[in-house]
Amino acid sequence: MIIVKDLHKTFDDELHVLKGVNYHIHQGEKIVIVGPSGSGKSTFLRCLNLLERPTSGEIWFDGQNITDPRTDINKVREHLGMVFQHFNLFNNLTIMENITLAPTKLKLQTAEEAKENALKLLERVGLTDKADVYPSSLSGGQKQRIAIVRSLAMNPKVMLFDEPTSALDPEMVGEVLEVMKELATAGMTMVVVTHEMGFAREVGTKVLFMDGGNILEENTPKEFFEHPQSQRLQDFLSKVL
């Protein structure tokens, strides 16, 4: 579904963040990416929907080379949902408008369809009563659940999560992970950058360890946590577990 070939990313010609990443993500997989900060895991994720332009290398999505400058990236992004660490709900719009803005402005749904769909999604995350309030009146956990719903409203084929629980108060982490687990159970293809090792173990089909701009190790969650191969991963796990 997503094929990454020899992906490089440098910032300002000196900071080499990604150093030739290769990876193949299949439909239905839940890829969890862990690693120390500065390892390039967020940059890698942000390259997948071209929020960061790769310096070189290719990314193929559903048989289309999205790094080709002729690709209509807006069209591609409709299929790639993204959830951010800091939620990034649209501050000037109500929750309902946050969810329906893209489907209606991109003419994928009529206003009524979008609204109906939004209400269904809000019900799924238990926030129907928040439809008409502004983001500022929500807690972090609520904001993140809405952010997930906003992405889902586009019926994406893949959901990208960039440290979705890192900015949350501890007691709100659970409610967000719960929604993500439910999404995983429903069969969504997911790529998740996170520090939640419990989530990686429980939900991931593959866990990747990134360090120094490359994928150092890739395995099933069980093998990944019980038999880490490299010294680097063993050190990392001993610190975070």
Add this chain to the structure above:
Amino acid sequence: MFETELGRKIYAAFIDKDRWQLYFAGLSVTMQVALFAAIIGIVLGTIVAFMKLSVNKSGKPTIFSYIANIYIDIIRGTPSVLQLLIMWFVILSSWKNGIAVASISFGINSGAYVAEIVRAGILAVDKGQTEAGRSVGLSNLQTMRYIVIPQAFKNVLPPLGNEFIVLIKETAIVGYVSLRDLTRTAHQMTSTLYDAFTPLIGAAVIYFVVIKILTILLAKLERRLRKSDNR
């Protein structure tokens, strides 16, 4: 009241021969120039701000961005009196309407400052808002229109109000192109009355009161914006 020395001077400067009407005629010229200039400045400044922010596909500034920079540099690097004189005696020398020429001159001047205000207001909107907009498939233009600009608008309103207040005071030099604004009126009155103190202080008080009222209104607006601030 008018029996003292000061009282007689005040009577002569403002009440005798209905002279107060002259000050108000002058104030009217001042406000007209400031208002038209503000409108021109806001339209021009907004366009220039977007020119300055424009980047090509690889993220480098466009030719429009350079043009905007040159314009801002020239305007900020030369005295506004000179800009006004050049407009009146050189560029628009065939025009007879002083208010129009002064409005255009001050509008072009103000546009440079408004451009910086609008640019800062747009840049102050969190980058995450743009990223979220783009990530759901909205184009750059749609993200700007539905998400960034509505939020930038709130950032920009208070400093724009300030810019208008600055304009009111800056227009005091339109006497150079023989417009009878408030300052010019007071100045001329000094030779009519052989008294500099009363008309000049009087004009200063009028400016002060007008600007004080605007400042209070602006503070109210700012408070209301903050209250409805949904961030």
